[in-house]
Amino acid sequence: MDGSNSVEKRNNVKATHYRSKLFEPFDHLEKLGYRLRLLDNESVAVVHVPGFAVDAFDVYGNCHAWGIVKMIGRAVDFAHCFALDSSSERFFLDYAILFDELFTFMASSSIEFDKSLYNPLVSKWPLNINVHLGYVGTSSINFVSNIVEPSSGEILVRNVNQLVAIDKETRKPTPLPSWWKKKHGDKAVRKEPLIVQKLSKPDDAHTYTFRVSWSEIDLYNHVNWTSYVLYSINALHHGIKEGVLRGINKEVVKNGVQRMQMAYFGECVEGDQLTVYFWEVEDQPRTVYFDMERDGRTVFQNTLTYHKKE
Incomplete structure (x- = not known):
C-alpha cells in the first residue's frame, strides 16, 4: 500500500x-x-x-x-x-x-x-x-x-x-x-451527536397516503432510510398539485432542496400503508414539515427547506 x-x-x-x-x-x-x-x-x-x-x-x-x-x-x-x-x-x-x-x-x-x-x-x-x-x-x-x-x-x-x-x-x-x-x-471530527428534535404535528396537517413497494426495501427487508426522502417529496408535490401549500410551489421547487433534518422512529416493510402528514409554519419560508405514520404511530419525520431564488 x-x-x-x-x-x-x-x-x-x-x-x-x-x-x-x-x-x-x-x-x-x-x-x-x-x-x-x-x-x-x-x-x-x-x-x-x-x-x-x-x-x-x-x-x-x-x-x-x-x-x-x-x-x-x-x-x-x-x-x-x-x-x-x-x-x-x-x-x-x-x-x-x-x-x-x-x-x-x-x-x-x-x-x-x-x-x-x-x-x-x-x-x-x-x-x-x-x-x-x-x-x-x-x-x-x-x-x-x-x-x-x-x-x-x-x-x-x-x-x-x-x-x-x-x-x-x-x-x-x-x-x-x-x-x-x-x-x-x-x-472523530465531531464532539456531539446529531439530535433532531421531534416535531409536533398540528391538527390541520394535510395528508398523503400510499403503500410501501418492494423497490424501496433494503438488505434487512425493511424500507431503506433513503426511501423516506422520496416519500417526503412525493407528498410535497401532492400538496402542490392540490393547491394546499402556501409557500411552496413549482417555482420554489426549481431552486432545489437546501437542507433536510430527518429523524427515524420505527421500521416499515413491503405492503405497509403509510400516511404522510405535512404542513407549513408561517415564519419559516420555503419549508415543509413531515410526519409519517404507520398504524397511527410515527415512524419518520422530516423538515425540508428549499433554496431561495437568487
Missing part, C-alpha cells in the same frame, strides 16, 4: 469471511468504477464514484434529493465493507468487523445541499465522497460524508448520519465495544 493507502483493484482473489458476508451485495459498485483510498492515517475514506445517472435528474434539470442520498448511502456502504487488502480482514475503521455481530438503526440524518449542486456548469462526473467518523457515544456513532467535485475541491453536499448499535438477539441498543472505541475514538 502506498503513502496515500490507495486500494488497488484485486482480481481472482479468494474473499475474506467479512468481505464475502458484507461486501457481496455491493460488489457491483466496484465493477461500475467505485474506488476507495484512505487518507490521514486511514481516518478518512475517499470513495471515487462515476457520478449521477441519467435518471438522477428531475424535469427541471436538478439532481433528485433522494438520488443524492442514495449515492451517499452506497458510497458509505462501499467504504465500510470494502476489504483493504486481499489477505487480511482489514476495513476502514474496522467497521465491517465491528458490526458483524450488530445491526445498526438510522436514528437521524442532516443533509445540506449547496446551491452550486444545481448549477449545470458544475460537473457531476466523476465525484468523490469523503467519509469521516463523526461522533462516538456509548451505543451510537455518527458519520460525516461530503460529496466533493474533484477538480475544484468544492463541497456540493454535506451529510451527517447518526446510527445506533442494535443487539441482533434482543433488538435493543447495545454499547459499542471498548476495543473499538479505544482504537478509533480519537478519529
